Amino acid sequence: MKIGIIGAGNIGGNLTRRLSALGHDVSVANSRGPQTLTALEKETGARPVAVGEAARGAEVVVITVPLKAVADLPSGVLDGAADGVAVIDTGNYYPRSRDGRIAGIEDEGLTESRWTERQVGHAVVKAFNGTYAADILDRHRPAGDQDRLALPVASDDEAAKAKVRALIDELGFDTVDAGGLDDSWRQQPGTPVYGLREGVEAVTKALAEASPERTPEFRG
Numbered sequence: 001m002k003i004g005i006i007g008a009g010n011i012g013g014n015l016t017r018r019l020s021a022l023g024h025d026v027s028v029a030n031s032r033g034p035q036t037l038t039a040l041e042k043e044t045g046a047r048p049v050a051v052g053e054a055a056r057g058a059e060v061v062v063i064t065v066p067l068k069a070v071a072d073l074p075s076g077v078l079d080g081a082a083d084g085v086a087v088i089d090t091g092n093y094y095p096r097s098r099d100g101r102i103a104g105i106e107d108e109g110l111t112e113s114r115w116t117e118r119q120v121g122h123a124v125v126k127a128f129n130g131t132y133a134a135d136i137l138d139r140h141r142p143a144g145d146q147d148r149l150a151l152p153v154a155s156d157d158e159a160a161k162a163k164v165r166a167l168i169d170e171l172g173f174d175t176v177d178a179g180g181l182d183d184s185w186r187q188q189p190g191t192p193v194y195g196l197r198e199g200v201e202a203v204t205k206a207l208a209e210a211s212p213e214r215t216p217e218f219r220g
């Protein structure tokens, strides 16, 4: 599959590594430009590109930049993507340590991914947001393995959600359908499922036990 990854840090870098190893055609971008991604290119064979090029022809695009940086992405960043592109959002809102106060989330009560969706002008699939970046490389397991971890996946776009769940299965993880984006507060920072390294049953239970109240640590 042709996959564009916007952000080449902890999560973007490791998704580039694994998706390239699985044989996908990966383009990857960061804020400083493709000339700063030659080491990742050499390691993985992925193609470094400018941010505005990452989505070109892609069936899946991953947006994996700090949340506050989503607002700085160029307008039309998803232009030129393949029809039916699934846009994965890995983001989390860290108002105190990183992102500052984001009014749409604090005042309008938008879920983090709904806010991101509005910034990029395209439906998103919330996935990987509670996954330790290192686990993408180290904790993948074949289907049926008793130690296989499960990841919650939320989206209003059922076709895109199905595509992303299939890709995550290929990456070596189970998934749990966490509903639509308005339900995605159940997997945001501070919830029981955030950072939980467990299988389908425990992840399903943790999603059900979440409270919509933002914990103080994650309030701006």
Ligand SMILES: NC(=O)c1ccc[n+]([C@@H]2O[C@H](COP(=O)([O-])OP(=O)(O)OC[C@H]3O[C@@H](n4cnc5c(N)ncnc54)[C@H](OP(=O)(O)O)[C@@H]3O)[C@@H](O)[C@H]2O)c1
Pocket (backbone or CB within 6 Å): 006, 007, 008, 009, 010, 011, 012, 029, 030, 031, 032, 033, 051, 064, 065, 066, 067, 069, 070, 072, 073, 090, 091, 092, 093, 128, 129, 130, 131, 132, 133, 134
């Ligand atoms: N770290 C984790 O384990 C983890 C786990 C789950 C979810 N997340 C979430 O996933 C998101 C990414 O986290 P991360 O830890 O991978 O971040 P990170 O290591 O800080 O990397 C961020 C990447 O985004 C790029 N970037 C920043 N602003 C950009 C812009 N305007 N245009 C294009 N690229 C830009 C950076 O490029 P430059 O280096 O060139 O500036 C860098 O490659 C965050 O919302 C985070 O909360 C992280």
